Amino acid sequence: MADQVSSKIIAFFEERGISRRDFLKLCGASAAALGLSPLMHGPIAEALAAAARRPSLVWLDFQECLGCTESTVKAVNPGPAQLLLNILSADYWEAIMAPAGFPATADLQDQVKKGGYICVVEGAIPTRIPQAMTGGTVGTGEAAALRLGPTALETANQVCKRAAAVVCAGTCSSYGGVQAAAPNPTGAKGVQAAIGVKTVNLPGCPVNPVWIVTTVVHNLLFKRLPTLDAHGRPKFIYGQLNHNLCPRRAHFDAGEFVEQFGTAAEARHLCLYKMGCKGPATYSNCPLVLWNDRQSWCIGAGAPCIGCTEPDFWDRMMPFYSRLENVPVPGFLGVEVGADRIGSTLFAATVAGAAIHAGVTAVKRRRRSQEQEGQGKDREGGEGQ
């Protein structure tokens, strides 16, 4: 059964010009990273048959910097050309579509009429000053020229509510992002908070293309949304702390730290905790999937994680170069205990006297590596909502 299923998946991608090797590479370490194991029970045949028609993608841009679009077009295996021509039907995406102005907004209206598309949203929605983001005038002529386009709030209400699934690319559409940082001058909110539709959140500043692609693929194959955590994030991506997956973790456990940027300690890739790393409070699989075709990632290039996948990270994680307080460290609460408890509760927790203890037992190391292999398995059991 397992072989049969995986060969079907492989065939699905090979027909679209993506080799088995490419596909596994995309998934980071292993197919488990994508949460493929629940496939065994999924309605694969139907999913693949239905995918003969490329699913319609509507990509909306609100209060954003276009960084998540930029990031998405850095995808590899499948790359942007494959995504656009073979896998999806990008029926509305302002950054790349050929028409502008009314022919473009007419495309959007067509889709809204049909419904059932995957709606990816990039950017936050201003609710206190709705006119802080307008665009997409429908119609032509003088009357259209003298009327401002619809607000993001109006567009989101119209377009997201007709979607089969709403996927929030990046921290802005997920939780409000940078413009929602205190004092949030425009009343910026994430999509779910602004219009009350349920969303799949892929936070990150920007989103990693691997997260977008694996989520879309997940949708395509399983015809349902992935299991989400309390912040609406797929568990197969955001199920574990950076800190638990980090290749520098052994140095944390050993109490070996970079004390200044650009030093010999950095050349040895010691732990960045003392430089302000927010990895112990940040859920994402960055250390596994890396960035830009696996060239590097933040910590890999000596930069402390700023926690960009966490809600309100601009307010909660700043100052970025000061060490996190209340980090449970080895020998105190223990790695595994800490890993599960910290993160969302970190900021409320008061762990007194968190001294760094060198060394960690071989048992703990082994347990951690088992955890890495099994990452993607839903610890609370059961795929689906």
Next chain:
Amino acid sequence: MKLVIDPVTRIEGHLRVVVEVAGGKVTDAWSLCTLFRGFEIFLQGRDPMSAWHMAHRVCGVCPTSHGNTSCMGLEDAFGVTAPWDAWLVRNLMESAQILHSHVLWFYTLNAFDYVDVTSALKAKATTPSLKAVQDKLKAFVASGQLGFLKRGYWGSPLMKLPPELNLELAAHYLQALEIQAKAAQFLAVFGGKFPYHMTTPPGGVTVVPTIEDIANAESLFREVKDFVEGTMYPDLLAIAPYYLDLAGYGRGWANFLAWGVLEDKSHDPYKRVLPRGALYDGQLTPAQKVDPRQVGEWVNHSWYTPPCGNGRNPADGLTVPDFTRYELDHHYSWIKAARIDGKPMEVGPLARMLIAYSYGDPRAKKLVDGALKALGHPGQPQILLSNLGRIAARILEAVLVAQVTEEFFTELTDRVASGKAEWYTPPKIPQSAAGVGAWEAPRGALAHWNHIEDGKLSLYQFVPASNWNFAPRDEKGVRGPVEEVLIGTPVANPEQPLEVLRVLHTFDP
């Protein structure tokens, strides 16, 4: 009759443009930024060391420039200079971004204004790889799901390329999608990731690159350089003859500003690879000196309270949003109008190349003179004060930057091999200070101003490229650069104002 283009697609940001058309030509124009986020407000009170990450987020297409500019401004306030080796890394990342940006712009953002994809289907495919691309396009069309290509300007009489050239450009469009990602990969070797590199806090860089890292980045860079020199530049020369009409309009005010980019060891902005300077009224005599203190902003037509304008310099800037109504003869944009000594200034690759050329910079001179000759206008740089010039300048600049990047690689490799490289000078955060960083994004001049009080930011202001090019009218009703450039643009078919779109895209908004 007024026409609106909203949204202007294939750009970064949110742009709406209204033109008045009479007698088949644009007679008046308004450019509107329809987005406000409030960076100047939420940066206040924040930790100065962390601020560059936040200021970085202004633009996801030119993030590296915002990150570097912010750090320069903060380093100015802190009174610290990053070691030269750290600057070599920053220069390499900035180069990667310029190359990435120009490739992405020429093909992904710009090409559909000139390349007719439906005509490519009819071409005689002369090589197996072109045949493969054509088959792929045919299959795509046959699927009936035209997606992002539906309702393009296909079949318009303004599309002038023969089918074979359309096919070749369509093939390069697909190739460019991969090349722009390669440029980002080479940046990520030093930056951790792109967009939003993580490695340049004020004082230097966090990354300690090894010889292997540099070699890896360099091999990725070579692929980009080969594409820029072997495909993009030849494509420019191949399509230009069909669109020479673009040289005939789009001059505008012909005032040009560059703060300069790609640092020189002397830290003199007039010695940068693309140096600082200002040109006025299309005079290509050596550029004049220019200082961020000459910047003034106006909000007579923007949605901000009146004290935010009045020619205020951003070092003393103020941002208080005040959305009233949308009225073209009153308030119509979220962009303040930036001016130098009251003059609207065009920024971007054309400004940078002309300023470098005006100083007689040998690299710029060789490239510009070579292109003028190839385009059949030897010794006539004035022809570049046009839409054609704006397009050509982007490609020429990419060629120039690719040459220089090679030199940065050589120098960095030598430094790392010597074992003497230094990456970071820890800054001390002053209780009270002010700083300014003035640099360039691929799309044009960019500056960040900061004030620190009690060890926290008390002011943070920006003037990015769009505040120059897409500025609205000012106090005297003088149009912004793009508004002025649009005047005289032909509009053959008001239902399809493709010519207007072409002009807008020349600015890489």
